[in-house]
Amino acid sequence: MPTAILPMDAAPVGAIARLMHELGKLPGIGPKSAERLTHYLLASDVEQVHALADALHAIKDKVHPCRQCFNLTEGDLCKLCADPRRDASTLCVVEQPRDLASIERAGSFRGLYHVLGGRLAPLENVGPENLTIDALLRRVHQGGVKEVIMATNPTLEGDGTALYLSNLLADSGVKITRLARGVPSGSVLEFANNQMLADALEGRRAF
């Protein structure tokens, strides 16, 4: 009976094993995918592999938060904050840059954003001082803002964060709104959960 051989032995090379290991840390990439990607990269042009490596270095070397909205940018202000065609009187408050990216992709919002950098999570020791809440209050109190849309995630912590912010902004004279809740477009009711249906009924609108 032969001894089982570890994958390390199969690719008995430090550099190869190291790349598999690093790729395997990425979300959604298991050991099999990491091995497949590594063999793909081993067979790729040196230019393609170096371009990927350089792009990885660049996001850490060049990208930082926008001075105004904390979106990720290479400049001082992000492309959205620097765009005079955007409506500066409406701020959409999101947890993370990826939420901003999702809303931008939907293409119907023309205002500006404010990226909190997370949500209040007392159990994980994330308090108001860990988010960009002070900067948001300053933006609102500087004037020019008419509406703040809470677009935190529809979760317990996201809702809690939105509630906390709406209390802070209650006497600012600015309109505070939040994203509508209901059944997701394109889905079927059969698969909607109780909360989705309760939200959809509660928020029903006249035809």
Next chain:
Amino acid sequence: MPTAILPMDAAPVGAIARLMHELGKLPGIGPKSAERLTHYLLASDVEQVHALADALHAIKDKVHPCRQCFNLTEGDLCKLCADPRRDASTLCVVEQPRDLASIERAGSFRGLYHVLGGRLAPLENVGPENLTIDALLRRVHQGGVKEVIMATNPTLEGDGTALYLSNLLADSGVKITRLARGVPSGSVLEFANNQMLADALEGRRAF
């Protein structure tokens, strides 16, 4: 009606868009996965991202084919060729290093390998001169080899390559074999295709 906004605008940053683009070139990683991975990497420690980038550089800078078997290695000989416990009288001929890795992982083969670097594919202009066939013939004719196992892929081109090699080696006095074909262990016959079943019947063995 608002104009649709491209994802580029959503993450309006050269470095970010470039990483998404490079990740999106990898097999099995579509635009959605590339975006998710990019946001994960943006939120990761700088050390983790640099480790991945360095590992990418390293596979191109340090890894090259083994002098003897053409497996990938950082040394002159690969770990398998350099291991005196391996049986040098049995050569297993595979198309690619990843095939070698698969067989090693199975853990039952104790001989050495020969990596062809592909298979004969006249339609893609891959001829015998593009593979490591001359080196294989030299290894066999140097003596010491008793058996050559053809472990090319069970495809038209893999089979064609094995047939071509077995003709070249016919008068070398070395035993030429190929991997058994049949139904894959752990599968159910219901999903086996006609060729698998035909191979399994043709190669049936006494209990």
